[in-house]
Amino acid sequence: MVSTNTDKPLLAHLLRRAGFGATFQELDRYSQLGYEAAVDELLHPERQPAIEEDVLERYFIDWKESRNIEGALTESVYRMNAYAGGRPLQEKIALFWHGVFATGLAKVLHEKTMLNQIDLFREHGLGNFRDFLLHLAKDPAMIFWLDNNFNHKDAPNENWGRELLELFSLGVGMDGEENYTENDVKNAARAFTGWTIDDDNVASIPFGKTPWLFRYLPEDHDDGEKTFMGHTGNFNGEDIIDIIVKQPATARFISRHLYNFFVADDVQVPAWQHTPPGDPEAIKVLEEEYFRSNYNIRSMLRVLFNSDTFKSDQARFAKVKSPAEVVVGTLHLLGDFKFPKRGIFEVALGCRYMGQDLLNPPSVEGWHTGEEWIDSGSLVERVNFVADRVSDIAQPGVRAMVDTLLDRTVELDPVSVINGCLELLGHVRLHEKNKEHLAGEIRSMLDQRSGLVAGSTEERLSAENTVLHTMKMIGSSREYQFA
Amino acid sequence: MSTQGLYKYHDVIGLLSPAGPGFSGPMAVATGPDGMLYVANRANPNQPDGVRITRCTKDGDFLDQFGVWGEGPGEFIWVTDFAFSPQGEVYVADEHSHLISVFDRERNFSRRFGEQGSGPAELDRPSGLEFGPNGNLYVVDTLNHRVQVLTPEGEYISQWGSLGVGEGQFSMPWGIAIDAAGDVYITDWRNDRVQKSDADGKFLMSFGSSGDGEGQFNRPNGIAVDLDGDIYVCDWMNDRVQVFDQAGSYKDVLVGHSGMSKWGRTFLNANPEIERKLELASQNIELKQRFYRPVSVHVDEDGKVYVADCYRHRVQIYQKL
Numbered sequence: 001m002v003s004t005n006t007d008k009p010l011l012a013h014l015l016r017r018a019g020f021g022a023t024f025q026e027l028d029r030y031s032q033l034g035y036e037a038a039v040d041e042l043l044h045p046e047r048q049p050a051i052e053e054d055v056l057e058r059y060f061i062d063w064k065e066s067r068n069i070e071g072a073l074t075e076s077v078y079r080m081n082a083y084a085g086g087r088p089l090q091e092k093i094a095l096f097w098h099g100v101f102a103t104g105l106a107k108v109l110h111e112k113t114m115l116n117q118i119d120l121f122r123e124h125g126l127g128n129f130r131d132f133l134l135h136l137a138k139d140p141a142m143i144f145w146l147d148n149n150f151n152h153k154d155a156p157n158e159n160w161g162r163e164l165l166e167l168f169s170l171g172v173g174m175d176g177e178e179n180y181t182e183n184d185v186k187n188a189a190r191a192f193t194g195w196t197i198d199d200d201n202v203a204s205i206p207f208g209k210t211p212w213l214f215r216y217l218p219e220d221h222d223d224g225e226k227t228f229m230g231h232t233g234n235f236n237g238e239d240i241i242d243i244i245v246k247q248p249a250t251a252r253f254i255s256r257h258l259y260n261f262f263v264a265d266d267v268q269v270p271a272w273q274h275t276p277p278g279d280p281e282a283i284k285v286l287e288e289e290y291f292r293s294n295y296n297i298r299s300m301l302r303v304l305f306n307s308d309t310f311k312s313d314q315a316r317f318a319k320v321k322s323p324a325e326v327v328v329g330t331l332h333l334l335g336d337f338k339f340p341k342r343g344i345f346e347v348a349l350g351c352r353y354m355g356q357d358l359l360n361p362p363s364v365e366g367w368h369t370g371e372e373w374i375d376s377g378s379l380v381e382r383v384n385f386v387a388d389r390v391s392d393i394a395q396p397g398v399r400a401m402v403d404t405l406l407d408r409t410v411e412l413d414p415v416s417v418i419n420g421c422l423e424l425l426g427h428v429r430l431h432e433k434n435k436e437h438l439a440g441e442i443r444s445m446l447d448q449r450s451g452l453v454a455g456s457t458e459e460r461l462s463a464e465n466t467v468l469h470t471m472k473m474i475g476s477s478r479e480y481q482f483a
Numbered sequence: 484m485s486t487q488g489l490y491k492y493h494d495v496i497g498l499l500s501p502a503g504p505g506f507s508g509p510m511a512v513a514t515g516p517d518g519m520l521y522v523a524n525r526a527n528p529n530q531p532d533g534v535r536i537t538r539c540t541k542d543g544d545f546l547d548q549f550g551v552w553g554e555g556p557g558e559f560i561w562v563t564d565f566a567f568s569p570q571g572e573v574y575v576a577d578e579h580s581h582l583i584s585v586f587d588r589e590r591n592f593s594r595r596f597g598e599q600g601s602g603p604a605e606l607d608r609p610s611g612l613e614f615g616p617n618g619n620l621y622v623v624d625t626l627n628h629r630v631q632v633l634t635p636e637g638e639y640i641s642q643w644g645s646l647g648v649g650e651g652q653f654s655m656p657w658g659i660a661i662d663a664a665g666d667v668y669i670t671d672w673r674n675d676r677v678q679k680s681d682a683d684g685k686f687l688m689s690f691g692s693s694g695d696g697e698g699q700f701n702r703p704n705g706i707a708v709d710l711d712g713d714i715y716v717c718d719w720m721n722d723r724v725q726v727f728d729q730a731g732s733y734k735d736v737l738v739g740h741s742g743m744s745k746w747g748r749t750f751l752n753a754n755p756e757i758e759r760k761l762e763l764a765s766q767n768i769e770l771k772q773r774f775y776r777p778v779s780v781h782v783d784e785d786g787k788v789y790v791a792d793c794y795r796h797r798v799q800i801y802q803k804l
Contacts, residue, residue: 061527065775
């Protein structure tokens with residue numbers, strides 16, 4: 001029996017943003033905890049059990065090696081789905097940083113090294129931003145992606161130094177002002193000379209790939225004096241990061257990213273220099289928490305999730321789901337792939353077909369979000385992906401939803417079927433107009449068949465089909481594409 | 484040399500390759516009735532062309548291969564292990580289709596049996612296979628947490644085991660070895676131990692516990708017993724092979740000392756630029772020599788120990804001294 005706890009729609013909203021949505025059973029559990037405790041639990045994924053890595057590796061024997069993009073994509077989506085119940089924010093924050101620190105296999109061409117970067121996001125993505133940036137600067141995938149292995153004492157390469165400032169911390173500018181100069185870029189690049197990787201792009205044969213490793217070469221480091229953002233010294237990369245994290249622009253940049261990802265769709269990043277935040281008060285609160293907490297992302301998210309802005313009715317269903325949210329959210333709802341089996345790759349491809357090629361973002365700028373996720377082709381993919389699956393009674397999660405709804409129903413009527421399905425699918429909302437249209441369709445169905453639930457086997461099957469059809473229609477709706 | 488000096492590194496056979504000379508995710512290794520080395524390749528889910536059983540000499544000369552990816556007769560998806568019957572047929576376990584396929588001495592497909600389930604002669608992700616001196620086929624029935632004894636035609640004879648931690652119980656068992664006396668050794672994978680029973684499943688002893696110390700395991704899988712009665716266990720997630728005496732007492736450990744294989748040398752001679760890159764990768768040399776998920780171990784009559792080094796796509800060979 002589904003409880004009618006009034007907090008559940010809010011908790012469902014929280015889980016859609018901090019995770020990939022929640023099953024009705026999970027919402028029951030979270031409602032027992034209460035909202036703030038649920039937020040706390042989400043913010044500490046490390047307190048929840050890990051998935052059974054040994055069993056995964058037992059059946060996916062290339063799990064650790066991931067020597068092709070198919071294997072890496074499989075690993076990535078399987079892991080997101082496996083953790084969607086227990087540690088959803090761990091996966092969501094990794095997805096968030098994957099979009100910000102966008103690194104791609106199109107260039108890196110080393111799947112395990114890419115997956116190690118995603119692991120870095122999982123492990124440090126909720127922690128101290130200064131430490132996180134330092135790990136990122138030593139991440140072999142990032143070093144290769146932005147050519148820092150070609151950044152030498154006598155021949156600096158500015159790619160990493162530039163993107164560190166432009167796309168990973170300060171942003172080009174804010175409030176109409178530039179945040180840094182070309183000299184800052186040049187000196188940041190000089191400070192990171194000698195930060196390289198052990199073996200660039202070693203071929204996969206004779207005995208398979210080994211993960212790339214960070215290496216610091218002091219003899220290739222420019223130890224000369226540098227001036228960076230008004231500070232002068234014989235800076236190394238760590239000093240540059242220390243200066244960066246203290247800048248108000250960094251607080252603004254990270255706050256806008258968090259707001260855009262977790263609260264409401266904002267304009268795309270290149271427009272931030274000249275376009276103020278849509279909700280300046282909310283951003284200001286996050287900026288203050290950034291400094292108050294000594295750059296702690298977890299603290300910023302705690303403030304964000306507990307804010308009235310986040311909990312407001314206005315924030316709900318205000319974001320277009322990303323393809324990963326559509327795919328993983330649906331898999332999670334279905335309870336599918338909870339034990340290793342073949343087929344996850346074909347499902348994972350759904351993300352690519354909907355416009356989000358995981359592990360291979362379109363550029364260092366990452367994916368454009370919001371309405372830019374949607375075009376006529378991707379919309380069809382989305383609708384088909386969801387509709388086909390949420391009406392598949394063979395899926396354990398669908399079976400549980402149908403049985404739960406029918407077990408509390410004596411005789412079906414259009415309104416109770418629709419409301420029950422909306423609730424079980426995660427307190428989804430339908431516009432009244434669409435609800436009325438769907439109710440009319442269900443009424444027509446019920447006119448031609450029995451609405452009794454506890455009757456004969458045929459009547460029960462008929463009732464199940466009515467519920468499944470309703471879920472399919474909800475999964476096909478425009479509203480279902482919003483988180 | 485091995486840690487205790489009882490084994491000396493001898494050679495390596497291997498090269499990452501989806502066909503011909505080379506392996507792709509080797510899962511099982513054994514000497515065939517023809518004296519040649521057979522290696523089952525799991526490949527990966529997205530490289531079906533790499534799935535096959537390779538036959539080569541023990542000096543690393545490629546002979547041929549048989550079996551392909553698929554669900555039809557003579558095909559398999561997730562190969563886990565194989566065993567030779569007293570008549571020289573090859574029995575291959577596929578834990579995706581829950582089938583055991585049989586190939587004749589000439590490696591032509593003969594027949595197959597098995598279906599998913601938990602009843603007699605039904606299987607749920609079969610893994611280790613071995614024939615006993617009595618000519619019966621012993622199948623590790625992983626997700627049913629039991630060992631089944633079948634006739635060579637796949638008819639049910641007996642079984643033992645259930646999910647648990649007690650004597651004679653298992654948690655996702657994987658590997659199997661049978662000694663000259665017909666006693667059966669099972670790697671009790673998720674219980675991190677080895678259990679020994681007689682041919683009828685009567686519990687005799689167990690050894691091992693969870694950990695990475697001497698005599699401890701982190702998900703043991705492949706297992707073998709040599710002519711002296713020494714027991715070899717692939718300590719999978721500890722990336723080593725441990726050796727025990729007949730009583731289950733720790734004797735030695737192999738960690739991998741791979742050099743360059745004959746096939747690898749041929750490849751590098753033709754691709755010198757790759758060899759130069761390999762030489763640059765100085766930090767990784769240690770990693771490149773060591774086992775990475777050893778999954779199957781086999782000891783031949785000459786005391787040579789063959790270890791399927793799964794993620795390194797090779798078989799490392801040690802000589803017992």
